[in-house]
Amino acid sequence: MPPTPTYQRSRELLATPLAQIRGVGPRLLQILAKAGLNTVEDALYHLPHRYEDRREIRRIAQLREGRQEVFVGEVLASGETFTPKARKRIYEVVVSDGSAQVSLKWFHYRKDWLKKRFCVGTRAVFTGEIKRFGPIREIHHPDSEILGDKSLEQVMTEDPMNFGRILPVYPLTEGLSQKVARKIFKQVVDEFAPFAVSPIPPHILKKQELLSLSLALAECHWPENPEPDFDLETGAGRARSALVFDEFFFLELGLALKRRGVVLEPGIAFDVTHKYTRPLAQMLPYRLTGAQRHVLGEIKQDMMAPHPMNRLVQGDVGSGKTVVALMAALIAIENHTQVAVIAPTEILAEQHFLQFHDWLEKLGLRAILLSGSLGPKDKAQVQDKIRAGEVDLVVGTHAVLQQGVEFKKLGLGIIDEQHRFGVLQRGILRRKGENPDILVMTATPIPRTLSLTLYGDLALSVIDELPPGRTPIKTRVLAESRREEGYRLIKKELEQGRQAYIVYPLVEESEKSDLLAAAAAAETLQSEVFSDHKVGLLHGRIKPQEKESVMKAFKNREIDLLVATTVIEVGIDVPNASVMMVEHAERFGLAQLHQLRGRVGRGAEKSYCLLVQSSRCSQDGKRRLQVMAETTDGFRIAEADLEIRGPGEFLGTRQAGLPDFRVANLLRDGRMLESARTEAFRLAENPEFLSAAKYADTRLALMDRWGSRLELASIG
Numbered sequence: 001m002p003p004t005p006t007y008q009r010s011r012e013l014l015a016t017p018l019a020q021i022r023g024v025g026p027r028l029l030q031i032l033a034k035a036g037l038n039t040v041e042d043a044l045y046h047l048p049h050r051y052e053d054r055r056e057i058r059r060i061a062q063l064r065e066g067r068q069e070v071f072v073g074e075v076l077a078s079g080e081t082f083t084p085k086a087r088k089r090i091y092e093v094v095v096s097d098g099s100a101q102v103s104l105k106w107f108h109y110r111k112d113w114l115k116k117r118f119c120v121g122t123r124a125v126f127t128g129e130i131k132r133f134g135p136i137r138e139i140h141h142p143d144s145e146i147l148g149d150k151s152l153e154q155v156m157t158e159d160p161m162n163f164g165r166i167l168p169v170y171p172l173t174e175g176l177s178q179k180v181a182r183k184i185f186k187q188v189v190d191e192f193a194p195f196a197v198s199p200i201p202p203h204i205l206k207k208q209e210l211l212s213l214s215l216a217l218a219e220c221h222w223p224e225n226p227e228p229d230f231d232l233e234t235g236a237g238r239a240r241s242a243l244v245f246d247e248f249f250f251l252e253l254g255l256a257l258k259r260r261g262v263v264l265e266p267g268i269a270f271d272v273t274h275k276y277t278r279p280l281a282q283m284l285p286y287r288l289t290g291a292q293r294h295v296l297g298e299i300k301q302d303m304m305a306p307h308p309m310n311r312l313v314q315g316d317v318g319s320g321k322t323v324v325a326l327m328a329a330l331i332a333i334e335n336h337t338q339v340a341v342i343a344p345t346e347i348l349a350e351q352h353f354l355q356f357h358d359w360l361e362k363l364g365l366r367a368i369l370l371s372g373s374l375g376p377k378d379k380a381q382v383q384d385k386i387r388a389g390e391v392d393l394v395v396g397t398h399a400v401l402q403q404g405v406e407f408k409k410l411g412l413g414i415i416d417e418q419h420r421f422g423v424l425q426r427g428i429l430r431r432k433g434e435n436p437d438i439l440v441m442t443a444t445p446i447p448r449t450l451s452l453t454l455y456g457d458l459a460l461s462v463i464d465e466l467p468p469g470r471t472p473i474k475t476r477v478l479a480e481s482r483r484e485e486g487y488r489l490i491k492k493e494l495e496q497g498r499q500a501y502i503v504y505p506l507v508e509e510s511e512k513s514d515l516l517a518a519a520a521a522a523e524t525l526q527s528e529v530f531s532d533h534k535v536g537l538l539h540g541r542i543k544p545q546e547k548e549s550v551m552k553a554f555k556n557r558e559i560d561l562l563v564a565t566t567v568i569e570v571g572i573d574v575p576n577a578s579v580m581m582v583e584h585a586e587r588f589g590l591a592q593l594h595q596l597r598g599r600v601g602r603g604a605e606k607s608y609c610l611l612v613q614s615s616r617c618s619q620d621g622k623r624r625l626q627v628m629a630e631t632t633d634g635f636r637i638a639e640a641d642l643e644i645r646g647p648g649e650f651l652g653t654r655q656a657g658l659p660d661f662r663v664a665n666l667l668r669d670g671r672m673l674e675s676a677r678t679e680a681f682r683l684a685e686n687p688e689f690l691s692a693a694k695y696a697d698t699r700l701a702l703m704d705r706w707g708s709r710l711e712l713a714s715i716g
């Protein structure tokens with residue numbers, strides 16, 4: 001065993017180019033580079049995506065259905081066949097070992113390659129999941145290794161690396177067989193894994209009972225001592241846990257320092273004078289819920305502190321976030337500072353503006369909308385007013401973040417997030433003032449694992465209670481053929497003086513035809529189905545002024561049925577609306593459907609959500625709609641969404657600033673994330689951490705992983 005190197009030395013060694021590895025020639029190098037593997041470290045972290053258990057080789061007669069099994073057999077027949085039923089060509093190879101036969105099938109294949117590989121009489125080791133169709137057992141797309149003339153015993157003694165053990169299966173890149181991949185990675189692991197040093201402080205490694213990094217890497221590639229419950233599909237076990245912890249720990253440590261960095265900077269210590277908040281509370285037609293008061297209390301604490309607030313408020317649809325944001329805004333205004341409210345879409349900005357403007361006007365205060373569609377002259381005028389401090393509150397989209405928008409004194413930035421901004425935008429907003437307070441609001445519940453990674457640098461408040469008197473929304477999935485039933489329900493509601501929405505999907509690629517579909521539908525609905533009622537149309541391409549007047553008309557009940565594309569997804573608040581019908585519901589994500597559904601059920605009346613499922617709906621789509629019918633709990637829906645679609649799709653990955661993980665999986669490793677976070681935050685709070693020599697390696701590793709994104713100058 002070589003002596004353990006320092007972290008510094010370990011970094012240098014792991015940066016060794018793969019070109020320097022014995023046996024890696026130019027062709028192989030090219031294949032590896034194509035898969036993003038250039039250094040030893042890249043290879044060490046290129047982990048198997050599953051494993052094959054070759055400790056036991058079974059007779060074909062004993063193969064168990066539904067299991068991944070390994071067996072040896074000889075090819076009896078090999079050729080292409082045609083299945084008239086599926087109207088597809090398949091390649092079939094029949095294999096026997098004397099005890100029984102099994103049929104191997106390929107549905108996508110290169111015929112020449114298979115034909116050459118599996119001639120009659122060829123002997124090979126096969127692996128795959130055993131399926132049974134009546135009396136016939138078969139395997140689809142099995143893995144295989146040709147034995148040649150040798151007996152199995154011979155091969156096993158000659159090639160102990162590939163038999164009698166659990167073998168890694170690597171995510172393959174074209175041109176690289178498993179056998180070669182195993183050889184290369186084994187070589188890299190044998191040579192370099194012993195030099196991998198974890199920069200996590202030893203007391204944490206010990207407390208968490210983690211394997212050393214070098215052992216963890218070696219075990220992940222070549223499980224020598226797998227636990228009895230070692231998972232062949234995921235590799236979950238102690239070795240993988242150590243790597244996951246490592247990855248989460250440095251992510252959370254960065255977030256902890258970011259949070260601390262912001263928190264330690266001087267900010268504005270606001271006074272809560274009640275000058276405007278008290279009159280507002282008296283004017284409100286309701287009392288704040290316990291949850292609203294609690295969250296407002298947390299916000300006040302932050303605002304009064306002499307450091308900037310950096311807080312995320314999460315609240316399910318309709319939980320009453322707006323009034324909480326309004327109260328926070330009033331505190332900032334009471335202290336003679338300005339407030340910026342940033343919304344993800346124009347229509348939502350307009351909606352927020354109307355709400356804020358109404359209340360502010362009653363209090364003698366001034367709100368302004370910085371719309372993206374203003375002409376240059378009007379825009380300049382609005383900007384002048386903001387600069388001169390003639391307005392107290394500015395609402396807009398990311399236009400507010402652009403150059404040229406300068407505040408006289410920005411005290412509070414409120415970001416209505418909807419996952420569409422990111423860490424970067426928070427930074428820009430912060431620089432529009434001298435460390436103003438930042439309040440991020442999000443309606444779509446985010447599973448905890450995601451909020452800990454995406455918003456890990458923010459303090460979290462949750463409005464976990466709906467205003468009283470709401471009746472749960474009744475949700476039904478309707479087949480296209482039963483749309484008429486939906487219309488009947490809508491009619492019934494309209495006749496009772498309620499209002500309704502019918503929403504059409506809008507997909508960027510087919511935006512034009514989608515818009516046409518919505519517009520045409522509005523016309524037909526007006527003339528043929530709802531001729532006794534007033535139908536309105538709203539979509540993103542309508543001019544802002546017209547949009548505003550349609551929205552106003554709907555609010556004032558001059559429009560009964562609003563046909564819309566997803567522009568109404570967020571934030572629209574018309575409590576009298578009691579039915580939401582969603583066409584092609586399967587084309588929406590779950591979070592989006594939840595938002596849409598949240599547009600009804602905002603008053604005390606019973607509300608309905610009708611999800612029209614088209615006949616071509618996929619299984620996944622059906623599952624999603626079922627979840628919607630089963631629950632109205634935003635957090636459960638978010639978890640299900642994350643499970644069905646995975647984190648990338650859930651948030652639109654990069655745009656959301658979600659970190660790329662090499663090993664960790666947010667769905668499976670939630671518990672590990674919690675413990676890594678606890679340890680990381682504890683370390684970040686330790687005053688010694690930023691200076692003591694004993695943490696130098698940990699600091700260096702942190703800089704390696706985060707680079708400039710950490711925006712902390714004082715680390716070294």
Ligand SMILES: Nc1ncnc2c1ncn2[C@@H]1O[C@H](COP(=O)(O)OP(=O)(O)OP(=O)(O)O)[C@@H](O)[C@H]1O
Nearest residue numbers: 286287288289317318319320321322323443467571
């Ligand atoms: N404490 C309360 N009691 C009764 N009604 C309330 C209370 N707080 C807010 N409301 C009302 O509930 C409705 C929803 O509030 P708001 O628009 O703030 O929700 P939200 O959390 O922003 O939801 P969304 O994210 O869906 O827009 C509004 O009509 C608002 O007037």
